[in-house]
Amino acid sequence: MIESSIIITAYNREDFIGAAIGSALAQSDCGEIEVIVVDDCSVDATRCVVEEYSCLDSRLRVVFHESNLGVLEATLTGLRLARGRYIFLLDSDDLMHSRRVARCVQYFEENTSTSIIVHGIEAFEEFSDIADKMKGGFNKQFSRYGGCARSMKLDEEYFRTGPYVAIHSERANIEEFVRECCRMFTVEERMRSYQDLPICYYSAFRGVGEAAWVPDILYFRRHHSNNSGATPTLERATANAERGVMTISVTKRLIGEYISPNIGRILDLKMARAQFILGLYKEDFRSARDILFSNMIYNYSYRSRLLLKLRYCLFWFLGARRALVLKQLVARFK
Numbered sequence: 001m002i003e004s005s006i007i008i009t010a011y012n013r014e015d016f017i018g019a020a021i022g023s024a025l026a027q028s029d030c031g032e033i034e035v036i037v038v039d040d041c042s043v044d045a046t047r048c049v050v051e052e053y054s055c056l057d058s059r060l061r062v063v064f065h066e067s068n069l070g071v072l073e074a075t076l077t078g079l080r081l082a083r084g085r086y087i088f089l090l091d092s093d094d095l096m097h098s099r100r101v102a103r104c105v106q107y108f109e110e111n112t113s114t115s116i117i118v119h120g121i122e123a124f125e126e127f128s129d130i131a132d133k134m135k136g137g138f139n140k141q142f143s144r145y146g147g148c149a150r151s152m153k154l155d156e157e158y159f160r161t162g163p164y165v166a167i168h169s170e171r172a173n174i175e176e177f178v179r180e181c182c183r184m185f186t187v188e189e190r191m192r193s194y195q196d197l198p199i200c201y202y203s204a205f206r207g208v209g210e211a212a213w214v215p216d217i218l219y220f221r222r223h224h225s226n227n228s229g230a231t232p233t234l235e236r237a238t239a240n241a242e243r244g245v246m247t248i249s250v251t252k253r254l255i256g257e258y259i260s261p262n263i264g265r266i267l268d269l270k271m272a273r274a275q276f277i278l279g280l281y282k283e284d285f286r287s288a289r290d291i292l293f294s295n296m297i298y299n300y301s302y303r304s305r306l307l308l309k310l311r312y313c314l315f316w317f318l319g320a321r322r323a324l325v326l327k328q329l330v331a332r333f334k
Helices: 017-025 046-056 071-081 100-110 174-184 187-191 196-205 234-258 261-281 285-300 306-332
Strands: 004-010 033-039 060-064 086-091 114-125 165-168 210-223
Touching: 004 017, 004 071, 004 100, 017 033, 017 046, 017 086, 033 046, 033 071, 046 060, 060 071, 071 174, 071 187, 086 100, 100 114, 100 165, 100 210, 114 196, 165 196, 174 196, 174 234, 187 234, 196 210, 196 234, 234 261, 261 285
Parallel strands: 004 033, 004 086, 033 060, 114 210
Antiparallel strands: 086 165, 114 165
8 A cells, every 4th residue: 555655746857857766766664655757748858767767666657748737737736646645745856865755754653733744955066976865864954943833933934835845645635735726726827836835835724734843854955057946047037936926826815714914924925025026027126116115014014023124124135136136147148
């Protein structure tokens, strides 16, 4: 019986997808697993690499989209096929510790009120050799996270989201999550949204359990020039910002009445920042200015800690600087 499902979504990742699949299949000290790869109509050799691996290991299940539907839709495809009680996400250019599944399953079994685990991550450069870190004991990631997400002061803490989570499919109501996404959002909206924010917030705040922080480093995030969040061109930067705006909108609608005032403020701040940066990319400076000042007043007036205010002001400033520097570079090389 399948105990755990590892879902890998891929688009044009011929250089890295093999290593990602290998790290997923190398899980040890755990029950039966399956690895589901959803290729979102790649135009490079990703499909060939995936098919080679599928011939070598029966635990690997492969789905090929006939058209490019986006990472959220690809994730939903994987979730529909998943047979495991425990769900793990893995980006096609990243790697996972050989005992990631075992460690998280152990935590779920010991903590029956947990629906989603956020665990430690470590970044590494493009072709670095981290084989020794992917097996054996766990390194720890020091963090302020602790307890469960519902008890944290989420107006002062950032509930980190991404593929570095483990999800208990029953406690997080994953089947309902898939149905709600298909019912509430159009295909276009799903195509233009990322997957991590909706699934993580839904699991934490609409599931029957709660979110927990595990400091063990179980996930290794690869830094390279073609990361999904990289912005080598103005066109790509604008598209990423638009996708960010759509993702936050989808998340707010998805968790709806379950949004507490604190969560609402966090999502409003995320939305304002995304719209602010999008305005800079599109040279709509008046709109960007209005968003900046109105949200600084709205989001910061209730805060009493000066250091916290400065931290969020710096958060905005770095986003603006990134946008303007990119514009200058584009103008210089035209």
